[in-house]
Amino acid sequence: MNELNEYLRNLMADIRREADTSGVMMVEAFFDQITARLTEAGELETADRAFYESGERAEKVRIDGYAGDPRDSEGVLALIVCDFATSDELQTFGKSDIPRILNPLIRFLQRARTEKFRDSLNEVSPAFQVSDLVITTWPQITKVKLILVSNRLYVGRDDAVKLQNLDGVPVTWSVWDLARFERFDRSGLAREDMIVDFSNDFGGPLPALKASQAGAALESYLLILPGEQLAAIYDRWGARLLEANVRTFLQARAKTNKGIQKTIKEEPELFFPYNNGLSATAEEVHCVDTDSGLAISSIGNLQIVNGAQTTGSIHAALKFSRQQLEKVFVQMKLTVVPPDRSEEIVPKISEYANTQNKVNAADFFSNHPFHIRIEHFSRNVIFAAREGERHDSKWFYERSRGQYINERGMRTASNQRKFDLEFPKAQLFSKTDLAKFENSSSGLPHIVSRGAQKNFAHFARDIGERWAKSETKYDELWFRRLIAKAIIFRKLEAEVPKQPWYQGGYRANIVTYAMAKIFHDGNQNDKAIDLDSITKRQMVSNELTAALLVAAQEAHNVISHPVAGMRNLSEWAKQQACWSQLMDRKIDYGKGFGQCLTSKGRVKENEQAAKERLREIAGVEAQSLAVELGADFWSGVVRRGKLAGSLTMKDEQILKICASIPQKIPTERQSSYALTVLDRLKEEGILTTGHTDR
Template sequence: MNELEEYHQNLMADIRREADASGVFPVEAFFDRMTERLTEAGELEVADRAYFQSGEGAQRLRIDGYAGDPRDSEGVLGLIVCDFADSDTVQTFGKGDVPPILNPLIRFLKKAKTEEFRDSLNEANPAFQVSDLIITTWSQVTKVKLILISNRQYIGRDDTVKLADIGDVPITWSVWDLARFERFDRSGQAREDMVIDFARDFGAPLPALKASQTGAALESYLLIVPGEQLAAIYDKWGARLLEANVRSFLQARAKTNKGIQKTIKEEPELFFPYNNGLSATADAVSCVRTDDGMAVASISNLQIVNGAQTTGSIHAGLKSAKEQLPQVFVQMKLTVVPSDRSEDIVPKISEYANTQNKVNAADFFSNHPFHIRMEQFSRSVLFPARAGERHDTKWFYERSRGQFVNARPKVKGKAQTDFDIQFPKSQLFSKTDLAKFEFSAAGQPHIVSRGAQKNFAEFAKDIGESWSRSDAKYDELWYKRLVSKAIVFRWLETEVPKQPWYEGGYRANIVTYSMAKVFHDANGEKQVLDLDAIWRRQSVPEALQRALLLAAAEAHDVITHPPAGVRNMSEWAKQQACWNGMKGRTLNYGDDFETCLTLVDTAKAAKRDEKAKKAMTEGINAQAEVVTLGAEFWSGVLAWGRERKRLTPKDMQILEVCASMPRRIPSDLQARHALDVLGRMRDQGFGES
């Protein structure tokens, strides 16, 4: 069995298991799972399920979902259709099979633009919701993007090509097939390399000045990019130019800067002196010699890590200021970063280049200390076996895509079985999952409803600011309570579709809203939800289950009954007003709900106990490190510090104890102080030759 066949087998098992557990159709479970990848890869910002099908043959209409309000995506209307084969073996399809799949989606779009079609549907019908959104926003739509997601392998060669126009609006399509999803899940690589060939596709090579010496650790170049070329490149490659995490951070796809737009329209010749330019990275650069000197002929995997607003504004100029664009030029600082170093280098370039935002851009990357700490906890913290099960387990935190797949032993046998027992697939969660769990519990369901990337961006701002003040609260107990929130969230995801009031659709919104409501109502001045009881039993208590389902029914009512003048329920769920309406409703959870709560003082006592345990562990580790370094080493530290008069009386007293080992052994507090002194001495030159 090759890797693709194994991936297909595991994917189908996961989808069938989720469909059976939740009582949904496999294609719906497939849509939810795979659109998470689309948003993470930057193909879409959000994916809302909106299934509709009618007619036969040449009259058939079909849609499975859409990518939110196009006004939030530079006028790009994204529509999604599923091609799902419920098969145990890998199926294939070619270029000729694409039109029968996409044509029903195109026919739906044409129908959905008409008020006659919209008004023939019930307002609760997802097709009504999409049609109304299209009619309302069509005048601002600049491009239609059709996305075909399939669990078959695509053996055609074309990816994104023009299909047809509706009026002046171009339509493009792209395929996310089994192989593409497999590449993304294994390594985060969703596509083939993106090679921008300036000479062949964008007019001419770009004049460049090499800004690094021969043999430097990283190659760097300075370029002047014509506005027309940059706009054309962005028009072709779009979000692929903007690293997904940084794009979310900068909100690059939101409304572009009015000042930049004004300069393009009114003073295009002054754009270069006014604008700070772009900072970008690439895997590789190909240079040529021209009569005018060095020029960049092609760039592999260009990423604009700072200057997304500038890029978006210049691209908008294709429509709003086409005549002025030839006079627009922008400078670019380009650094060649090998792919194996990108996770370390690119975040730093983004952080240091970015001057428009106070929050650290690197907070969005998988190598931020917060994510590393959560990963460490996830590999070491054991949770008790659930009732009826024999094995303790761990929750696997995947801080970067592909970690789980690559950590699982490839060859079947005892090692693979042991891994599956220790890390059940149902206990795998990602950065965006973590953000959903936390923000649902923190009373931000309207932000969670805006999609995984936008929610993660907001969450990361909070974490970045909190971490910079103090990282102490993100300890093992915080992690365990995070897992409690994950257990509640995942339980709701499974149970909501089974409820008699559930009509299909809006599951994700109902889950986050009901969880937020229960946490909001439970957490007061004297009592809070007992999260510690949840992680200890690894399940949701029955009294809490009843409360969550009561809140879920209420959330369904709030979301599906928006105020007058609001028709799109998915968009309604993204508004603060929707959460205010839900928050203000009074629910009677029953007397046994009290059993799910604990006193605030008790919860704080658990936190104090965790701090004491951590301090003790750190003390033991410090003692071990001091002893390992040895008395002779500490004698050297003492002599070096005394000679340069860098030690306080307390420093000397403790270092003398360390230097007299094993006759005297430093206490854990003394050991920690000695290590602090050592760090200070090293900062001042100790140990340097």
């Protein structure tokens, strides 16, 4: 409980800091922070704030947000309500408190389905937007999810509960409380309560064949899963069943496979031989012995790492071919992976198993070399203190959920204070943050507006392709310029809510559009935004702030005036046409904007200077290593290289200089050359690692 109390204090401090910096209400800052976790956890694909409240007690109506267009999430309409306590003291609530919190959201849904309620609202108000969306999409809605998010501790036992249907549409509610968010922040997991209980909930234990020997590193099983059971499981937990990184990757690809649907409709009995089946992982599996042999009675934290389209297609059949599901069977390969090995094992299972979409693990997993390199820079690159501050600091990149809170938690109280100075919480950023910074500056605000996960999927594919072509561009200077973009993005986030023209709502859209516009207009006519000066100062100049806010106001105007036939502003912001409108608009930023720019020639000069510094550092390190290895070592290299006939005249000359240490000291360039020869001889098998341990 002490950890939970500390987590609450830190969370409230973060919320207050964001609220104070941005001038928004604390509950809005809470909503932004919490829904970012919900999308990362797979509970939602996206989350838009849409606050509305009216009435009292039995007539009270309230909504805090929604999860985008249900047509983009298999017909699931998700609505969010916040239960937010301003105290730093841990508070609890139970199942008896749920009606008081949830009923206002239910009343909102009931009223939002009527044109009378919608038309009584201002068209630009978030409540109008949600109501119009509900009315427009209701024929396509297959399920309603009501999500209660709270910074209190829920002491009830229910995770997801089914309510009465609404005109034939099933309605469920679920709770994300403080403990659940703490688990997710610390370990990236919030699924301890996702137990697939075949014995009691899904038709009985499943016959299984154990596919691993006793004492094997990992337990494995083969199962034949009836289509009805798989559809029912997915209907209950939805996208939470799909391994997070694979889900992110697949969101950017084709919708549910039409070929799979065709097989279910026309030849369901052939589904098994036609389909490749599922690859899945679990944290634990419980087995029972039956008259027919081994069977699995329950699976803890099931994750489908390959077979998202198959699963989605079978679930969709509940609506269009329910009777056919009785003849559908799908094979599943199930591997039990302990949580501490998840990051190591699951990416490999996904990469090797997924063939239909040619999934490349390099596209999205947190252990891709790109993320590891950015993490390395974030722990080592020091940024000078801002004007008026005393301490230099670093920007902490969290390539996997829980790194920051865990690294801080391992320290003593005094060392935690040092950690906070070295890595201020305000300078923490995640993979999805990085994707927002980069795609905003690259002119993709409509992609950013589609939500953190879809935006990251787009960024991941792009970075994977670029990395494969040339990884050298992602050097320390690239990282420093990334931080400059982060500073610009967060400056906009803080300043937009303070503007007189800002009426609330759509801040995230305005921010990414304004940043994209500034970079688009600034990077013209041999000019570019001067990121290097922002990196040095660790702040945005007054001139650039003014220009950013001019762009933000214009972005607000474009977003709040969609084209004919488009009434939902959030959906409008996701369209290329919205960005094209803003991109084409001429904006007068004032005379000060020129001071924020630099020549593209200077940008290139800085890049060349950075590469030269890297070469100098590499040369110094090579010389240091050559001297450290010593004359006897290099004499042995010369001897074995000559015996094998693998040395050129130049090779022998430079290696002999190294063999004369300390009488002669090789230059940095000679040292680098000698080490290259050494690596070549090892690759040829002339030298072994044991003989030439570097």
